Amino acid sequence: MSIQYKNLDTLESYKALQARSEDIQKNVLLTSEGIKKANINAGGGLQYNYAAKRVDEKLIDQLQALADDQQLIEKYKDLLSGSFVNTGENRMVLHQLTRGELAGAVMYEGKNQREFYLEQLKRIEAFVAAVHAGEIKGSTGKKFDTVVQIGIGGSDLGPRALYLSLENICPPVMKAAFISNVDPDDANAVLSGLDLETTLFILVSKSGTTQETLANRNFVIEKSKQAGISGFDPSKHMIAVTSETSPLAGSSDVLDAFYMDDFIGGRYSSTSAVGGAVLSLAFGYSVFSDILAGAAEADKLALNSDIRSNASMLDALLGVFERNVLGYPTTAVLPYSQALSRFPAHLQQMDMESNGKSVNRDGKAVDYATGPVIFGEPGTNGQHSFYQLLHQGTDIVPLQFIGFLDAQINSDLDYEGSTSQQKLKANLVAQIVAFAKGSPNENANKNFEGGRPSSVIMGKQLTPKALGALLAHFENKVMFQGFVWNLNSFDQEGVQLGKILAGQVLAGGDDMDPALKAFSELLNI
């Protein structure tokens, strides 16, 4: 069957879904039978549970019809096989290929892409082993004990979120830190806590031209020189992760370089060398390898054409139903795990940069809502913060909970009859039920209407493998939603204008827009 690209609002299956906006409201969220039934394997030991969503079997069938109508599985297979689905930039989309080969060999200009990504990972593995063994040392002869990633956006958020997710469960072999912002206070603050002689920097920029990253590279080099350490050579303290065609590739200013390419988007690059170098240096290559294995499991499950066995596809379609039929403009991500403190920020980029678009993959404006605003903080912290609005605000916010049976650190204590982990889980359960079922009260201020939908992803423990599956689940969810909305989820033209205007301000020419000029004066640039 050939693949057809259609706008969502041209599909009969979508019109049928729209007709459900009223009667679906009558359904009661969350029944005890539903809880055990509405559980789907999400890979890496994770389960996706949608019992607290506003659904019935008929709706799931309708979502299946939409999935079939919009050829979601065919489009996923097409992507996996190396089609140039990033239409705007005319590129393949190959981040899944960094963790497995699901649709045969992908060749580009005579090169086997899977072998290319694997080769980079093998080079990283060997480099990391040599650093950890002290065979590769700093320029003054000291062993490296710290790694600092210099990158921004996709070169920062994903790897940083994953590092924080694992630092308690995988004892770091090397300490890791991150510099991203061009704000000089960021680099200064990170550098102030480091011993430069034992620090290895990773410069991450696909193009090798990212303004913030080059400015921060220069910052690190100049500060190193100012430190006046005898025999210190910055080029022996820096590696690059970049594309083979970038100015950083093969530069004598770096100790070594590891490669990705244009077929790995920044926000999808955590499982490429971009995440691989820093996470392997921090925890050892085997930890990174476990992340890849978990992601590969989720990628494979995403091939299931039965929506009841495909967690990421169901998650995607429930999100479309809530966004386009029920009209909810935002989604909250609520991990009940402090280790996932920056995971919502990573999802915020992955989702909003992929699907925050108003034109379809052919460059034509669409007439329906696309990607929602994504935000979130860990529970129970959020309960004492913005949950008030989630429970009783005038807008309904769909909720994505994440939780684990066990803590990462095996050192819990009983207090008043329960451990901290039990309290954490009890709060998670309580919130799901409170949002779904509410509680009537004659005092309207204490009344909970309920009917606020959520889903939850549960696992035994936040291990590297579970983390990989969690990451891939959301990547695939966002991909499927992009297919449903007929978007190109893999470019980001919306960030270009600001770069151009910033360049004009710094150049300071007379032809600058008067508003740019007036604000530049106010800010004394």
Next chain:
Amino acid sequence: MSIQYKNLDTLESYKALQARSEDIQKNVLLTSEGIKKANINAGGGLQYNYAAKRVDEKLIDQLQALADDQQLIEKYKDLLSGSFVNTGENRMVLHQLTRGELAGAVMYEGKNQREFYLEQLKRIEAFVAAVHAGEIKGSTGKKFDTVVQIGIGGSDLGPRALYLSLENICPPVMKAAFISNVDPDDANAVLSGLDLETTLFILVSKSGTTQETLANRNFVIEKSKQAGISGFDPSKHMIAVTSETSPLAGSSDVLDAFYMDDFIGGRYSSTSAVGGAVLSLAFGYSVFSDILAGAAEADKLALNSDIRSNASMLDALLGVFERNVLGYPTTAVLPYSQALSRFPAHLQQMDMESNGKSVNRDGKAVDYATGPVIFGEPGTNGQHSFYQLLHQGTDIVPLQFIGFLDAQINSDLDYEGSTSQQKLKANLVAQIVAFAKGSPNENANKNFEGGRPSSVIMGKQLTPKALGALLAHFENKVMFQGFVWNLNSFDQEGVQLGKILAGQVLAGGDDMDPALKAFSELLNI
């Protein structure tokens, strides 16, 4: 003139505003004359600039009419004078009184409230001086060099955001850390990096009964005992910030206790002893005192009945116009300062917990939208993340930028003709202009429609005084919006149901809701 409480949709001035929803779209955002004119003193050396908002002089006049109609200044004065404006809980709202007395003495049961708050701050000042001088030492005779705040929600987010905002510009006298989540991984991770003998813990809970905080206190005490340090006494390493009537007050389990009361809401408590103890221990009392001075300036400016001279009131009303007339459901907070990395999370609580409500101050349901979803990350990081959706998504998100002329750390470098701080500011200016004016392109994928409104708060440098004004600006904005929507912004009944249900799960009784029980089993509680 007596104060009248009216729902927004009963006001003629609101109906007049609603009539502007179409014609206001014709206005061009951002003219170079407008930029210099649309600048209001926001206190602490800050300026609020609204030139990139969708406004005209007539609209500002209409917002003034709404402010007058809804008696915003009278209601603020009434609050300052000690009225019981927290109707649901029948409490005064006195957080502004922690930094100044703007409406005469506020007495409660014969007690002068201003004197009470000042007395606590004086006690903190003396205690901090004694700790810093080594007169108050740990139980094994070592000087304290680290302070750890144990608290959640308002006892955590504000103080933590302020600490991070200042740690680069005010060299810490003591290191500070924070434990909030009941997740045992949070406490374990923080404790693993500490020397217990030199650490002072601050237990922060107004009621003295917060589940997470008591569990974490117990955690710290038990871990201290397990450490088996000879002569170690946990009660000599812990102080409390609580209300005088709480179980923690006057407990022999703490070294000392400092008080707040029911008239300071958690999310407004940063300028009370809740923020005062930890910030003074970290930086010295004079830094905290400067924060108070900045906040006091902003509080005073908020008394201006002329909306063109009252930044927080204008900010509030522009937000209402965008939320209720233009229908924008979210607001992004975008500080161009890495030091403000957690400030958006604090505002998220302050705003969403205050105004995320569906009933008015008298407990009657309202028929209009109230508090929006608030989210944000520092620039330029966000530019490489979710800005795609802000520029080209299908929903318009009003933007609150924050920026400073100078960095906090005076150690910047020139790279390719500009310093990092200049690059940071150039990006800020470029984004404001790009969002407002857009840029036409015949390729729809590269087209920027513009017309996406923003305002910016600018200061010379993020000092303690500027930070205090920034904090109070948003507190007062949220207060004014609550008055406009006729809400009680100072209670949080929406968080109660979850607490009750969590208690039921932990008690594990047979009468538990079947859904609670089923989920509890799934999560092995």
